[in-house]
Amino acid sequence: MFKQTLQKLLTGEVICETAFADHFAYLNVTENRARVEDFLSNLDRNLTYLASADAYYLTFQQVEQENSNELSQLFLEVRSSFRPLVEFLELLLSATQTDLPLRAKSMVNINALFDPFEHDQTLREQLHRLSAIKPFKTNKLESREQLVFIFQKLQDMGYFVRKNAGSSRYYATARFDLIYLLIEFLNDSERVDLPENIEQTQEELLF
Amino acid sequence: MAAYNATDVADLLRQIGAHDQLLAEAYVYGTISELPGDSRKIASLHKSGLIRPDDELGDYRVTAELKRMLNRLMRKQSSYRQLSDMGKVIDTLDDMVKDYRFSVQNNQFDDAEYYLDQLDDVLYDAKDNLNVSLENMHYAISSQFGFVSTLSAKVRENERALSYAQKLLNELQQIDPESCYDWADWPCPSDFARKISGFVYWFNQTLPRLRFIIDNMRLSLFRLRRDEKQASLLRNMARYLQLHPEFELSESLFEDPLLPQALKFAPAMPLKSYIDTRNSELEAPLMALVQALRKPAKVSPLVVRENSELEIEATAELLIDHDFFEEQTERLFEQVIKHGAPLSAIHYWQSALKSWIKEDQLIDPKEWVELVFSSYCKLTNDQQVALDIKPKGERLAGTSHNFTYCDVEVLLR
Numbered sequence: 001m002f003k004q005t006l007q008k009l010l011t012g013e014v015i016c017e018t019a020f021a022d023h024f025a026y027l028n029v030t031e032n033r034a035r036v037e038d039f040l041s042n043l044d045r046n047l048t049y050l051a052s053a054d055a056y057y058l059t060f061q062q063v064e065q066e067n068s069n070e071l072s073q074l075f076l077e078v079r080s081s082f083r084p085l086v087e088f089l090e091l092l093l094s095a096t097q098t099d100l101p102l103r104a105k106s107m108v109n110i111n112a113l114f115d116p117f118e119h120d121q122t123l124r125e126q127l128h129r130l131s132a133i134k135p136f137k138t139n140k141l142e143s144r145e146q147l148v149f150i151f152q153k154l155q156d157m158g159y160f161v162r163k164n165a166g167s168s169r170y171y172a173t174a175r176f177d178l179i180y181l182l183i184e185f186l187n188d189s190e191r192v193d194l195p196e197n198i199e200q201t202q203e204e205l206l207f
Numbered sequence: 208m209a210a211y212n213a214t215d216v217a218d219l220l221r222q223i224g225a226h227d228q229l230l231a232e233a234y235v236y237g238t239i240s241e242l243p244g245d246s247r248k249i250a251s252l253h254k255s256g257l258i259r260p261d262d263e264l265g266d267y268r269v270t271a272e273l274k275r276m277l278n279r280l281m282r283k284q285s286s287y288r289q290l291s292d293m294g295k296v297i298d299t300l301d302d303m304v305k306d307y308r309f310s311v312q313n314n315q316f317d318d319a320e321y322y323l324d325q326l327d328d329v330l331y332d333a334k335d336n337l338n339v340s341l342e343n344m345h346y347a348i349s350s351q352f353g354f355v356s357t358l359s360a361k362v363r364e365n366e367r368a369l370s371y372a373q374k375l376l377n378e379l380q381q382i383d384p385e386s387c388y389d390w391a392d393w394p395c396p397s398d399f400a401r402k403i404s405g406f407v408y409w410f411n412q413t414l415p416r417l418r419f420i421i422d423n424m425r426l427s428l429f430r431l432r433r434d435e436k437q438a439s440l441l442r443n444m445a446r447y448l449q450l451h452p453e454f455e456l457s458e459s460l461f462e463d464p465l466l467p468q469a470l471k472f473a474p475a476m477p478l479k480s481y482i483d484t485r486n487s488e489l490e491a492p493l494m495a496l497v498q499a500l501r502k503p504a505k506v507s508p509l510v511v512r513e514n515s516e517l518e519i520e521a522t523a524e525l526l527i528d529h530d531f532f533e534e535q536t537e538r539l540f541e542q543v544i545k546h547g548a549p550l551s552a553i554h555y556w557q558s559a560l561k562s563w564i565k566e567d568q569l570i571d572p573k574e575w576v577e578l579v580f581s582s583y584c585k586l587t588n589d590q591q592v593a594l595d596i597k598p599k600g601e602r603l604a605g606t607s608h609n610f611t612y613c614d615v616e617v618l619l620r
Contacts, residue, residue, distance in 0.1 A: 012475030045473045052433070058473035063462055070474035071461045078472070079456040083448055090445035093438060099358030101437045180437045181469055182456075183444045189465050 001026045005036060009047070009058050016055035016104050016174035019161055027056050050181070053104040055174030078182075081157075084133050085179050088150065091126050104174040108160075110151055111168045117143040222255055230269060233258060234277055238266040293378040296333045300326065304390040307399065323399060330406050340375065341416060344368055348423050351431075358438060362431045369424040376417050382410050531568050532575070535559065536582035539617060540594060549618035551599070552579040580615055595620045 005023045008015060015023045026032050027047075037047045040058065044067070048059045060067060092102055095116045102108065117123050124143050131138050131146045135157070138149045151170055154160045160170040223230060226248060233239040238261050241249050249267060252258045258267040269277070303326045310319035347368055352361040384407045391403040448454060460466065482489060538559075543550045556575045563569065570578070583596045600612030 007478060010476040010478060012473070043476070046468070048469055048471075050469055059468055059471040060461075060473045067474065072458065074472060074474040075456070075461045076458070079458070079460075082456055083454075086441065086444050086448060089441055093441065098356055099438045100434055101441055103434075103437075178470075178472075180441065181467075183440050184437075185465075185467060185470055186444070186456075187440060189463075 002032070002035060005032075006039065009036070009040070009056070010043075010045075012058070013158065014055050014057040014174050014178070016053060018105055018171045019158065019173040024056070050174065050177060052181075053174035053177030055104060055177065057174075081135060082179070082182065084130060084136055085159075086183070087126070087130055088136070088154075089176070089179065091123065091130065094126075095120075095123055101180065102172050102176050103180070104172055104177050106172040106176075108151075108170045108172065109168055110147060110170060113147055114144050117147060219255060222251070223257065226252060226257075230257065230273070233267060233269045234274065238263070238268050241265045241267065293333070293381045296329065297382060299329055301390070303329065308393060308395070311396065311399075323402075326399075327402060330402060334406070334409050337375070337379070337413060341413065341420060344372060344420050344424070348420070348427050351427070358431065358435050362428070362435055365424060365428045365431055369421065369428055372417065372421045372424055376414075376421060379410070379414055379417060384410060531566075532570050532578055533582060535563075536579050539579060540582075540586075540590075543594065543617045543619060547619055549597075549616050551614050551616045552576045553614040576613070576615055579617070583615075583617070593620060594618070 001022065005015070005026050008020060008023055013020065015027060017024050027036065033047065040047055044061045044064075045058045046061060047056060049056055060071065063071060089102055092108070092113075093099060095113055097116075100106070117127060127143050127146050127150075130136050130150065131140065135153055136146075136150045138146060140146050140149055151160060155162065155170065157175075159173055159175045161173060162170055229239060229245075229248070229252070239258075249258070253260070253267070256270055257273050259270045260266070261268050303322055307319055307322035307326060310316075310322055347364070352364045352368075355361055355364055387403060387407050387410075391400045457463070461471065482493060484493075539550060539552065539555050542555070552575060553572060556570075556572050580596065580598075583591070583594070586594065595618050597616045597618065598610045598612035599614040599616060600610045603609040603611060
């Protein structure tokens with residue numbers, strides 16, 4: 001399992017209970033983790049454990065000339081998917097009306113989402129807008145097809161897993177938690193000046 | 208209990224059973240409206256204290272007593288916050304124990320039985336209230352406060368449940384097991400001693416359970432608050448992105464000195480391996496692999512085709528059959544068109560006969576007339592529109608268009 005776990009980590013996977021249960025169980029054993037950490041230190045990488053999501057993944061130790069190209073490539077990818085992912089998560093919040101943000105171990109039944117999107121014009125329009133930007137870009141016109149496409153895409157990107165191919169239940173992986181982490185960082189470090197509250201939005205909408 | 212007659216209780220239960228649907232609707236939907244035929248039924252339920260009139264005339268609600276019972280039996284969540292004042296319960300118990308002891312020691316067995324009965328009820332009530340509260344709290348946590356749907360309501364419910372559980376813990380801590388054991392520190396009947404030790408045993412079991420619930424509630428509250436914070440951050444971020452379509456994460460975010468370690472994602476490392484072909488140990492599996500991967504030579508199966516011989520004959524010349532007299536009929540039509548005057552087939556036959564004889568051609572006038580007629584019939588529709596043919600003869604009796612004719616006249620229409 002040492003080899004398989006390392007392979008997963010080195011290829012950029014986020015190991016959580018939902019996505020890679022066996023590897024996750026392996027890393028949860030202190031001795032195994034120490035062995036992996038020891039090996040990774042030779043490759044200038046750290047094994048990071050994100051407690052809020054209960055997940056393991058690799059982080060770099062420092063920016064050097066050797067890795068700066070790769071890092072800028074990776075962060076360009078993060079940059080390009082940030083906006084669509086935030087919009088998707090917010091759309092899901094509005095559609096489910098539970099205020100529960102999607103996080104590791106959450107389960108979404110896509111069948112339960114079809115109805116709100118079919119009956120709510122605003123949600124449909126938001127979904128349509130989302131379907132026009134990468135990586136969710138699709139020519140499909142029906143909201144149902146657009147949703148299926150987006151979920152499929154997110155599964156390909158490692159954000160969702162399904163127990164079997166035909167299932168309508170999508171289990172969220174810890175990758176979603178990394179987006180919240182990024183938002184928190186942007187907010188705390190005052191990189192962005194986030195609006196204070198939602199009521200303000202409603203008032204602005206009225207005018 | 209002796210104050211009630213078993214028949215009365217059975218009557219009441221029977222009444223509940225007889226109006227199960229009505230009472231269930233009143234409980235689930237809040238009120239029921241009195242329908243014209245129902246007045247007697249409603250009146251009897253009202254009399255039994257099962258329903259009470261609502262502020263709205265003609266509407267009824269289930270009474271608080273029945274509702275409380277149903278809430279409890281249906282594990283309705285609102286019921287878990289009923290605080291039993293343990294101090295008072297202990298005081299009551301203390302009094303009862305004293306009364307019981309006095310009755311037993313003075314051989315007043317009827318009174319002793321009454322006090323023991325009361326004691327049992329109080330103990331059972333206290334235990335049951337707490338057990339139900341604990342069970343409901345446990346259910347509330349495990350269902351993540353599923354009886355309310357919004358996150359803020361869940362947080363509020365969790366906060367309240369937590370403060371309630373803490374109060375409950377304070378209440379329970381008023382019970383001192385040692386002083387409970389003191390109640391039975393006399394040569395008491397075994398029934399009584401069993402009840403007291405049962406209560407102490409229950410107390411010792413419940414306290415850690417409550418502490419466990421409180422710990423879980425704290426954790427659940429922490430998670431809900433974190434969810435609430437994240438949901439609000441997410442909404443604000445989405446709104447910010449909408450307001451600032453130009454916003455992009457910094458290209459050099461990874462160089463940011465403030466970037467937390469958790470966000471310093473390491474780039475994926477492409478993993479490839481090559482085979483050391485000089486290693487003889489690898490030779491056998493490698494060969495097997497190569498053989499397995501080698502493309503099988505494609506042998507396309509021979510298709511057996513059917514064949515047959517083709518006979519080739521010399522091209523036969525098509526002979527165009529000229530009919531002399533058909534050409535002559537065409538001449539006749541030509542004449543009519545040229546001169547514009549009607550022309551009889553017989554007249555034409557007579558005038559052309561000499562030239563025909565010269566060419567060794569001969570036709571009977573009857574056949575000629577029939578030929579002219581049939582040639583006319585062979586003309587195209589347009590030609591027939593231009594030319595007309597009129598038979599010369601008599602109409603057959605009893606018909607409209609049938610003639611016996613001896614000649615035909617061709618004319619322009």
